[in-house]
Amino acid sequence: MDDDAIRDRLRRLGEVEPPVSVDRAGVLRAGRRRRLARRVGTTGLVLALAAGAYPAVAALTPDRAPAPPAAPTPAETVAPPPRAIVDRAAGTITLPIDQTGLTPDDWDVSTTMYRHFVSACMEDGGFDDLWWLEGPAVEPPPWVNLPYGVWRTSDVRENGYGVLVERLVQSESPRELDDAEFDALMACESALVDAGLAVDESDLVEEHGALGGFTPAEGTSEGRSIREEWRQCLADAGVEPPPQDADWLPEGVRDAPFEEQVRIGLIDVACKERLDIIQRMGDRDAAQQAAYLEKTAEYRSALRSAEAATLDRAREYLEEHGISIP
Numbered sequence: 001m002d003d004d005a006i007r008d009r010l011r012r013l014g015e016v017e018p019p020v021s022v023d024r025a026g027v028l029r030a031g032r033r034r035r036l037a038r039r040v041g042t043t044g045l046v047l048a049l050a051a052g053a054y055p056a057v058a059a060l061t062p063d064r065a066p067a068p069p070a071a072p073t074p075a076e077t078v079a080p081p082p083r084a085i086v087d088r089a090a091g092t093i094t095l096p097i098d099q100t101g102l103t104p105d106d107w108d109v110s111t112t113m114y115r116h117f118v119s120a121c122m123e124d125g126g127f128d129d130l131w132w133l134e135g136p137a138v139e140p141p142p143w144v145n146l147p148y149g150v151w152r153t154s155d156v157r158e159n160g161y162g163v164l165v166e167r168l169v170q171s172e173s174p175r176e177l178d179d180a181e182f183d184a185l186m187a188c189e190s191a192l193v194d195a196g197l198a199v200d201e202s203d204l205v206e207e208h209g210a211l212g213g214f215t216p217a218e219g220t221s222e223g224r225s226i227r228e229e230w231r232q233c234l235a236d237a238g239v240e241p242p243p244q245d246a247d248w249l250p251e252g253v254r255d256a257p258f259e260e261q262v263r264i265g266l267i268d269v270a271c272k273e274r275l276d277i278i279q280r281m282g283d284r285d286a287a288q289q290a291a292y293l294e295k296t297a298e299y300r301s302a303l304r305s306a307e308a309a310t311l312d313r314a315r316e317y318l319e320e321h322g323i324s325i326p
Contacts, residue, residue, distance in 0.1 A: 082290035084282025091152055092145050093282055096289040100300060106311055108325050113197060113314040116323060121188035127181055143167045148281045149248025150265050151272050160261030161253045168247060168254065196313045199306040208299035214292035217284035226280050233271035239264050 085094040102110060122131035142163045149164060150156050177185065192198040205211055217223035224244065231241035240251035250268060253261050272278055293300065318324070 081283070082286040084279065084286045086279050086282055088152065091155065093147065093278065095282065095286050096293055100293060101304070102307065102311075105325075106307075109311060109314050109318065110198075110307075112323065112325060113317050114192070116321060117192055117195075117197060117317070118185070118188050121191060122184060125184040125188070127184060141167070146248075147285070148272070148278055150268055151278045153266060153269050156262055156265035156269055160258050160265055161249060162261075164247065164249055165254050168249065196310060197317060198310055199303065201303065204299055204302050204306065208296070208302060210296040210299035214288045217281050217288065220284060220288070223281060223284045226275075226277060226284070229275050230271055230277050233275060234268065237267045237271065239267050 082096055085092075087094070119131045122128065143166070146164060150161060155163075189198065193200050218227060228244065231244070234241040234250055242249055242251055250264055253264055256264070
C-alpha cells in the first residue's frame with residue numbers, strides 16, 4: 001500500500017464515530033467539579049473516561065501490516081523526542097505542560113482572587129461554615145515534584161515518606177460537595193465569569209474540540225514495564241513493593257516508624273537511581289503531554305488570550321480589596 005493510501009485510511013479512522021456514547025455535557029460538568037475542587041482546596045470526584053473504539057478501528061485496518069515509514073531524506077530534520085527536565089539539585093521535575101499556561105506569579109494572583117471572591121460569595125449563600133479565604137500565599141502541594149515517589153536521599157533522610165503518606169491520607173478522606181453546595185458554587189463561578197474575573201473554559205473546550213486529556217505514563221504499557229522493574233528491584237532488596245496499580249509507596253511504610261521509613265526509602269532511591277526510573281518515567285509523561293499539547297494547540301492559544309484580560313482584572317480586584325501577594 002502506498003503512502004497516499006495509508007494517509008487516506010488513517011484520515012478515515014479519525015472520522016469514525018466510536019461505538020460508545022459520550023455525555024459531553026456530563027463530562028464537562030464533572031471536569032468543572034474537579035477543577036473547582038482543586039482551586040478551593042477540596043477533593044472532588046475523579047472521572048476516568050474510556051472510549052472503546054477498537055472495533056471501529058479494526059474494521060478499517062488493512063489485513064496486512066502497513067509499510068514502514070520511509071527514512072528521512074538528508075534534507076529532512078527529525079525533532080528530538082520531548083524529555084522531562086529533572087533537576088536533582090533543586091528536586092524538581094519539569095514536564096511540557098508545566099511550561100505552558102500561567103506563570104507561577106499569575107497563578108498566585110488568579111487563585112488568590114478566586115478564593116477570596118468565592119469565599120465571600122459562598123458566605124452570602126449560607127455556606128460560610130465551610131468556605132473561607134486560605135490566605136494570599138499560594139504554595140504548590142509538597143508532593144508536586146514526587147510524581148514517581150521519593151527520589152532524593154536528602155529528602156528521605158529529612159522526611160522519610162511523610163509527604164507521600166500525607167497525600168495518601170488526604171485522598172482517602174475527601175470532603176465532597178453535596179448538590180446544594182455544588183449548585184451554589186456553580187452560581188458563584190458564573191458570577192466570577194460575569195465580573196470578567198475568569199474564563200468559562202467549557203465554552204472554549206467545546207469550540208475547539210479539546211475534550212479529553214492525555215494518558216499519564218503509568219497508564220501506558222511502557223510506563224507499567226518501567227514501574228515493574230522498580231518493583232522487582234525493591235523485592236530483590238527485601239522490600240515489599242506496592243501492587244502494580246498502587247501509589248509509589250512500598251508496602252508497610254505508611255505506619256512504619258521514621259527510622260524504618262528512612263531505611264526503606266534509601267533502598268527505594270537506590271533502585272530508582274540504578275534503573276534511571278525518574279528520567280525514564282518523566283520522558284514517557286513528556287511524550288504523552290507533548291502529543292496532547294500539539295493536538296490542543298488552538299484551544300490553549302485561545303485560553304491564554306482570554307486569560308490575559310482576566311489577569312489584569314484580577315490584579316485590580318486584589319488591589320480594591322487590599323490584598324497583596326508576597
